[in-house]
Amino acid sequence: MKIDKLVLLSVVLCAAVLAGELAAYGISPHGYGAEAVSDGDSANVTVSSSGSDTFSVIVADNGTYPDLARLYIYLDERYGETIGDAGEAAGLRDVDIRYAIDQMCRSLRVRGFGDVVICDDERLLDEMLADAGDSRSKGLLVMSYALPESIYSGQETDLLFKWIKEGGRLYWMASPIGMFCRTGDGLAEVENAQELFFGRECVSMDDSGPALSVIDGNGLTNALALKWNRTLYGLNASGIEGSVSMGYSLDGYSSVSMVPFGGGMICVFGGNYERYLCDDAAQVISSGISCYSKVLETRSGTVTRGTAELSFGIPEGTGGISVYVSIGGYYVVFGRCMHVR
Amino acid sequence: MFGDSSARISSPYTLVRHPVFLIAVIGIAVRLCIFPFVEVGYDSDFWATIIGNIEAGEGLYGLEGYYYTPVWGYILSFMSVLQETFLNIDVMGLRVPAFFLVESYPEWFFSSTVTSVEFNFWVKVPLLISDLIIGYLVYWLIKDKTQDMRKATIGFGLWFLCPLVIFTSSISGMFDTFSVLFALLCIIMVRKDRLFLAGILFSFAVLTKFFPIYLAFLLIAYIIAKHRGGAEYRSVAKAVAGVLAGFLMLMAPQIADGTLSESVLFITTRVSGEGTAGTLLDTILSNGAAITYIIAIFVSLFLAWSLSKKSGEELDDSFFKYALLMVAVIFIFPPAPQYLVLLIPFLAIYIVTKDPKFKWSWALVSVGGAVFILGGNFVLFMSLGTFTDLMPQDHIMSMIELFQTPAFLGASPMSWIYYSAGAVQYAGILLILLLFLKAKFTGGRGENGGKAARLRRPFLSFYKQEKV
Numbered sequence: 121m122k123i124d125k126l127v128l129l130s131v132v133l134c135a136a137v138l139a140g141e142l143a144a145y146g147i148s149p150h151g152y153g154a155e156a157v158s159d160g161d162s163a164n165v166t167v168s169s170s171g172s173d174t175f176s177v178i179v180a181d182n183g184t185y186p187d188l189a190r191l192y193i194y195l196d197e198r199y200g201e202t203i204g205d206a207g208e209a210a211g212l213r214d215v216d217i218r219y220a221i222d223q224m225c226r227s228l229r230v231r232g233f234g235d236v237v238i239c240d241d242e243r244l245l246d247e248m249l250a251d252a253g254d255s256r257s258k259g260l261l262v263m264s265y266a267l268p269e270s271i272y273s274g275q276e277t278d279l280l281f282k283w284i285k286e287g288g289r290l291y292w293m294a295s296p297i298g299m300f301c302r303t304g305d306g307l308a309e310v311e312n313a314q315e316l317f318f319g320r321e322c323v324s325m326d327d328s329g330p331a332l333s334v335i336d337g338n339g340l341t342n343a344l345a346l347k348w349n350r351t352l353y354g355l356n357a358s359g360i361e362g363s364v365s366m367g368y369s370l371d372g373y374s375s376v377s378m379v380p381f382g383g384g385m386i387c388v389f390g391g392n393y394e395r396y397l398c399d400d401a402a403q404v405i406s407s408g409i410s411c412y413s414k415v416l417e418t419r420s421g422t423v424t425r426g427t428a429e430l431s432f433g434i435p436e437g438t439g440g441i442s443v444y445v446s447i448g449g450y451y452v453v454f455g456r457c458m459h460v461r
Numbered sequence: 462m463f464g465d466s467s468a469r470i471s472s473p474y475t476l477v478r479h480p481v482f483l484i485a486v487i488g489i490a491v492r493l494c495i496f497p498f499v500e501v502g503y504d505s506d507f508w509a510t511i512i513g514n515i516e517a518g519e520g521l522y523g524l525e526g527y528y529y530t531p532v533w534g535y536i537l538s539f540m541s542v543l544q545e546t547f548l549n550i551d552v553m554g555l556r557v558p559a560f561f562l563v564e565s566y567p568e569w570f571f572s573s574t575v576t577s578v579e580f581n582f583w584v585k586v587p588l589l590i591s592d593l594i595i596g597y598l599v600y601w602l603i604k605d606k607t608q609d610m611r612k613a614t615i616g617f618g619l620w621f622l623c624p625l626v627i628f629t630s631s632i633s634g635m636f637d638t639f640s641v642l643f644a645l646l647c648i649i650m651v652r653k654d655r656l657f658l659a660g661i662l663f664s665f666a667v668l669t670k671f672f673p674i675y676l677a678f679l680l681i682a683y684i685i686a687k688h689r690g691g692a693e694y695r696s697v698a699k700a701v702a703g704v705l706a707g708f709l710m711l712m713a714p715q716i717a718d719g720t721l722s723e724s725v726l727f728i729t730t731r732v733s734g735e736g737t738a739g740t741l742l743d744t745i746l747s748n749g750a751a752i753t754y755i756i757a758i759f760v761s762l763f764l765a766w767s768l769s770k771k772s773g774e775e776l777d778d779s780f781f782k783y784a785l786l787m788v789a790v791i792f793i794f795p796p797a798p799q800y801l802v803l804l805i806p807f808l809a810i811y812i813v814t815k816d817p818k819f820k821w822s823w824a825l826v827s828v829g830g831a832v833f834i835l836g837g838n839f840v841l842f843m844s845l846g847t848f849t850d851l852m853p854q855d856h857i858m859s860m861i862e863l864f865q866t867p868a869f870l871g872a873s874p875m876s877w878i879y880y881s882a883g884a885v886q887y888a889g890i891l892l893i894l895l896l897f898l899k900a901k902f903t904g905g906r907g908e909n910g911g912k913a914a915r916l917r918r919p920f921l922s923f924y925k926q927e928k929v
Contacts, residue, residue, distance in 0.1 A: 126601070127655060129594070130646045130662055137532055137665065138710060140539030143515070145714040149542055150516040171516070171545030174552050226524050230517045329565035330573075334558050347556050347574070349564070368558070395510075395525045422551040450574065451513030451553050 152454035154445035163432045163460045167445055172424040174449040176343045178407060178415060179432045183439040185385075185412040187459055188289060189257040190235045191228070191405060192247055193221050196264040197240055202307040206265045209309065210296050211327055211352070213392040220263055220294075220393050227402030231446065231455030241268040241302075248283050255384065256287025259405065263393065265295035266302045273301050274310035281316070285382025289410065293389035293401055296323050296353050317386060318360060324373040324390065327352040331370035331390075340366040343418035344403040345450045347396040351375055354390025364411045367400065376404060378411035385410050399452065407444040408457045416441075423447075434461070467611040481600065481614050488596070488621040489589065495631040496585045497578035498845045501837055505634050506574040508584050509553035512541045522720040530724055531711055532643075532669040533636040536587055544583060553580045557847050559854040563840060566865055569875075571840055575847045581634070588630035591638040596621035598645045599806050603813055605652075606777065612813040619809035619823060624831035625886075626802055632834050632841060635799040640669035644676065645806060648784075651680055652777075654687075656696055660703020661710070668711050672803050675757055675791050676784055678765035683780050686769050753794035760790050778815070785811050785819075789893040798830035798886060808893070816900075822892045829886025836878035838864040 143149055151170040156163055167175045199217040206212050225236050239247060244260075248271060251258055260283075272280040284290050292298075298313035314321045330349040335341055349368040355377035357363035367375030367390075375390040387404065391397050409415075417432050434441055441461040447454040470476050510526035511534055521527045521534040544550050553576060560573035576584075596617045604613035620626060629635050643666035650659035663680070666673040681697055688696040709716075715724045764783040771779045785807035792801060804826060812819045835841070839860040846854040864875040872880070 124653065124655075126598075126646070126649055126653070127658065130650065130658055133594075133642070133646070134661060134665060136539055137535045140535035140537070140542070141531070141711065141714065143542045144520050144535060144538040148518060150518070150545060172549040172551045223525055226519060230519065230524070330561045332558065332561050345556075349556075349558075349561055368561075398525070424549055424551070425545075448513055448516070449552055449554075450556055451509050453513055453517040 150453070152447050154447070154454070154456045154458070156443040156445070156458040156460050158434065158441065158460035161434055161436070163434055163441060163443055165430045165432065165443055165445065166427050167421075167423050167430070167447065168427040169423045169447055169454075170425060172422065173447050173453065174420060174422050175428070175445060175447045176345070176418060176420040176449075177430060177432075178340070178343045178409070178444045179417045179434075180407075180409055180413040180415050180442050180444070181438040181440070182408065182410065182413045182442055185410055185440070186257045186287070187408050187440065187442065187457075188233075188259050188405065188410075190237065191233065191259040191261055191291075192237050192239045192244060193224060193261045194244055194264065194267065195221060195238050195240050196266065196302070198302065199264050202266070202302075205307050206295070206300055210265070210299055210325065212265055212295055215294070215393045217264055220398070223395070223398050224261065224263065224402060227398050228406055230452065231402055231406035232457060233402075233406040233455075241270070244268070245270050245279070248279055248288075251283060251286070251288065254286060255283045258283075258287075259289040259291060261291040261293070261401070261405070262295075263293055266300035266307055269301050269303045269308075272298065273303070274298070274308075274313065274316065276316060281381075284384040284386065287383045289385045289387065290381075291387045291389070291401065291405060293397060294353070294391070294393040296325065297386070297388055317381070318355070318357075318379060322356045322360070323388075324351050324354050324356070324371075326371075326373075328370065331368035331373070331375055333369045335365050335367055335369050335374060338364065338366065338415050339418040340364075340409065340415065341368070343420070344400070344407060344409075345446065345452065346376065346400045346403065347450060348375055348389070348391050348394065348400045350391025350394075350397075352391055353388070355379070355388045362411055364409075364413075366404075376400065378409075380411050385412070387411075403446065403452065403455070406455050406457055407446075408442045408459075409444070413442075414438075465611075467609070469610065479614070481617055484614070484618045484621055485593065485596070488627065489593070491627055492585075492589050492592070492631040495627075496589075497582040498849070498851070499632050499841045500576060500581045500844050501633050501834075501841065502575055502843050503570045503572045505576040505581060505584065506554060506572050508537060508634065509576050509580060511537050512544075512553065515541055516545075520714060520718070520720075522715065522718075522723040528723075530668040530671065531715065532639065532665055535711075536636070536639065537584070540584060540587060548579075548583060550577065550579045550583065552577050555847060557843065557854070559846075559858060560843055562858060563861060573843070575843045578844050578848045581844055585631060585634050588634065588636065588638050591642045592621060592626060592630050595638060595642050595645060595806060598642075598649060599809050602645070602649065603810055606781075606810075606814055616809045616813045619812060620805055623805050623809075623823070623827045625798060625827045625829075625834075626805055628831045628834040629799045629802050632837075633799055637670050637799045637802040640666050640673055641803050641806060642666075643669060644673040644803070647673075647680070648676075648780075651683060651700070654696075656684065656699040657703040657706070660700040660705075661707035662703075663700075664704050664707025664711060668708070670800070670803075672788070672791060672800060675761050675787050678761045679768055679780060679783055679787060682765035682769040683776065686771055686776050689772070750794045754791065756793075757787070757791045761787055781807060781810050782815065785893065786897055789890055789897075792890050793894075795883060795887055798833045798882075801826050801830050801886065801890075804890075804893075816896070818896055819893065822889045822896070825889030825892060826886050827889075829882050829884070829889055833879060833882035833886060836875060836882055838875055838878070 153168040156165045203214045272278045331351045346367045351370045351373035354373045356372040357377040360379045362380040364378045365374035378387045444457045514524040557575045563571035599620045600613045600617040603616040647659045647662035685693040715721045808823045839857045846857040
């Protein structure tokens, strides 16, 4: 039987598309992995990929600050009710907050961080109260603009501050940190929020476009492949003892800043919500890096359809050592934070 | 070296001596030269993002980055498998601080994420393959309709060497060519009476870019007219079954994981208006796309009704005429240049088989669209500046700034290029409609040639050797 060549061509083209569909949703040919083990004075890291990929490795000494084990993400169920007021006061952009949180969860999962709890007002209060005394391995990510007054009302005695001082990590993005709280009457503005969090005014309210300078002192901007170059709502952390900045800077403000707060840490991401910001936040959180971390070494390389082996020296007298591997460069396809000591 | 374009192609030897081969070689060479170095960074960053998301196990719509119906995503997925298996593209792109300033121009979608030359090259290879196959299909259709190899060769050239088509694939890296490819294959399968396959291909075309959906009523009318006498309903049912099968094959993952609404975002955002405003003019402007597409539905129904009354040779001729008219109507709302790629095959077929006057539309659309794409100016060279030593980054950035500086009447050179090129390509669309209207009111010139046309034919260059 003679086969019509155009029929054959049609079938082949459709089959190629369906093969792509199968690879995207069915039998994925893509595979990545990373392992790290310590043999005393060195950490041996292996990175594997089914394709050709660039990767980076960050080896950090976290001292006595414990690793992040669980992340709470606050879901403000009244987000839409007052975004108009908040937007007017602070230039916020309205986002679909549930979608944004879903994106963050997915981004964290790609990077190997799976212990995420999405909390509404009640659940967040319960979790933070349950953490009383030791919140050192817990983190809270706020992607909206106001916390409930049971947690934060603009007083130094608020549960939020207590929780951070006891070791918790507060990650804040896409709005001016602490500017609003949610009361029974609606949204309330906190007058002295910046003093409460940082002891001085240091949050950028100026949306003057992209930050043009790369912060490259600690090597984290490149190693984490940070992309989001906006400093609106970002911090000028210069002069704050123990602070760490990374990403990009404009007029002294940074796109990512971490500052110590009691026994815990506050990390602020600049800019309104965008997919790049989501990627960056997921990278920073998954990497386990805090302002108490000392970067021992960063290294990048390429792995092609196989495994790359690397060895890092660990100096004596270091504390908890973490190794964060991310594969894919600016298009992260895999991330894993491992603790070798 | 190259032989007569009317000669038959019967072997590889006759193929390489045929002008079709020369046209193909030139078209391929031009594309390959452009592929790695010239790119629209904003879009190619998304292609890399999609590949990254797929490789991360998030499918097309799990992580943000893909806003189209799924076919192009599946093609990227297929490419990613090939890249992963055979190629060494370790860096798909970089954030380049030297270009951060381009993100400060609020009116343009510029990105300083620059994709690598290797990535640019390989992600565009499928587009080249698609362009080439479409060229062959145009050639095949014209040859099938006219038995004239010379006309078929001209039709191939009008597609494959069309500047708009070349730049859409090789600079913009846009995938509209695949929508055209599946739409043409669908038409051919309808002509060949392979109706189930035609239905599948129709789904593939529409789920690449939705514009071919406006050919649906014409295709149904064509099937009904062709099978008049008892088999029309069974034939239409076969085609509809194919459409459903194609839809389910392509959309099954989105139906299963609940991301169907994300997958049709391109359609819903293009069709919905930005909002309503006070005046009638404001309402028209803000809902222009929706109004146009609704009107286009009525136009397509009318054309289909008209087509359903034809038969024989006239049916076939009218199908291509109405298809050209239909596609022109949907672009009355000013389109992005890459959308116009759908217009080119129908223009090419109509120019060489019916009315050479439409070559002016082809020229306006081609040149206007191509210049529009080039309006991206030095932004298009960011890969060149980042991954090669051929052009310094500071030179590229200073030239980008120059193109952004208000020059004449307060508008920047870039704005002037966009507005003037947009006007030219739009004139090309309007000219199609005007020529059809003129033919309608001057005695049907075009469809059957008309008396005046037949008299003038010997003077037209396209038909110098044609026996009238």
